[in-house]
Structures are given as structure tokens and as C-alpha cells.
Amino acid sequence: MSFSPTINQPAIETATVEIRVLTVNGRSMNTGRFRQLIDAPLISPAGEFEGEPWGAVNLHPDKCEGDDHVHVVWQDGDQLRRARINAPEHALFEAPVAAHYAMARILDGERDLGAARNPSDYFRCYSGRDRNGRTAYVRLRHDEVLFLSAIPVAFDSLWQYGSGDMGALRLAADEVYGGPLPSVEDLADQLSWAADAYRAAWSALEGLPQLFVGG
Structure with missing residues (x-):
């Protein structure tokens, strides 16, 4: 209680x-x-x-x-x-911009590199099932802060297997963002502000x- x-x-x-x-x-x-x-x-x-x-x-x-x-x-x-x-290095900070940044990177060609990835640029998608059905998440490290965010399941499939309807995925990303999804570079700047806020x-x-x- x-x-x-x-x-x-x-x-x-x-x-x-x-x-x-x-x-x-x-x-x-x-x-x-x-x-x-x-x-x-x-x-x-x-x-x-x-x-x-x-x-x-x-x-x-x-x-x-x-x-x-x-x-x-x-x-x-x-x-x-x-x-x-x-x-910060273990934060699992659920800032919304983390999902936007992850989707932009995946649309820009980000794929599962396994052990070949630089640990300082940790980026991993995973999915599972809960009471609401299949769900997907991304964990990523940016400016030494660890972020966690839900993403559309189709982005996990594209990241892991390289398969997906790019047109539909771009529309889905715009819907999540609430307008045209900015570039990876612009979203990286926004993510840096979020990292600064968490560290503060x-x-x-x-x-x-x-x-x-x-x-």
C-alpha cells in the first residue's frame, strides 16, 4: 500500500x-x-x-x-x-527527442553493427510483447548520457534487418514528430541540450x- x-x-x-x-x-x-x-x-x-x-x-x-x-x-x-x-552514463533518460533522433538515424542508414560499434556511440533497438502487443525501444548514448525511448516497431525491423517501406516509415516519423522530421544533425543538437539538462x-x-x- x-x-x-x-x-x-x-x-x-x-x-x-x-x-x-x-x-x-x-x-x-x-x-x-x-x-x-x-x-x-x-x-x-x-x-x-x-x-x-x-x-x-x-x-x-x-x-x-x-x-x-x-x-x-x-x-x-x-x-x-x-x-x-x-x-548520466546509466540514466535511461526518456526525453522525446531521443526517439526523433533514433528514427532520423535509422532513416539515414543506421543499421545493427553488433560488436563492431564504438561503445561511446552505443545505439541499440529491441522489441518485445506486452499487454498492448509488440513494442519497440531504442537505447542510445549521446554526450555521455544514456537515453531510452519507444519507437515504432517498423523502425526496429529496418534497423535489424534492413527491410521496410521507406515512404511509410518517413510518414510515420513525421507523425511521431508532429511535422517534417528534422535532419540527424539538427536533432543531435536538440539531444545535446537534453543531455546537458540531465547532467545539470x-x-x-x-x-x-x-x-x-x-x-
């Missing part, structure tokens, strides 16, 4: 040993209450904060060892939320206080 406390007189108290203790309504946040907070993205697709981050907590609640990341408590209106934020958000999180969540 999710926990959405209404905040009355929120406070971050500093103990004598310089550990900052998160309190809500005068009660210290413990592990159980933290786990019950609604897990919601703090960083928007535009790279902006959806609310006010309070600080990074001292625990990893979901067996999430591995990639560099932090768990943050943040405020959305009068509610508290929690979020996992990945470092990550840097801002690094300056947050460390919050102690008790057992």
Missing part, C-alpha cells in the same frame, strides 16, 4: 554527529515508511525537477546494487515522493544533504 503523507511543518534535523534526520509531522522517517512512499520520477522528460528534492537517503530499498545512482525524497505539492535517479539535474542532486532513514 502506497504512503502519501500530507506535510505539516516538514523538517530536516541535524544530529550532533552531523547525520541529517528526515522527519515528517515530527516523526522520523523509517525504512517501512520510506518504502511506502509513491515511487515517481523526479526528473521530467525535459530534464527539469517535477518538485522539490529534499535529499538523498542512506539506503537502497530495492536490491539495486550496480549502476551508480541515488535514492531521493522529494516534495510534490503537499505530498512526499521517492525516486531513483541514475547517473544530476549535478544539482549531488549538492543535496544526505538524509538518514532509520530501521
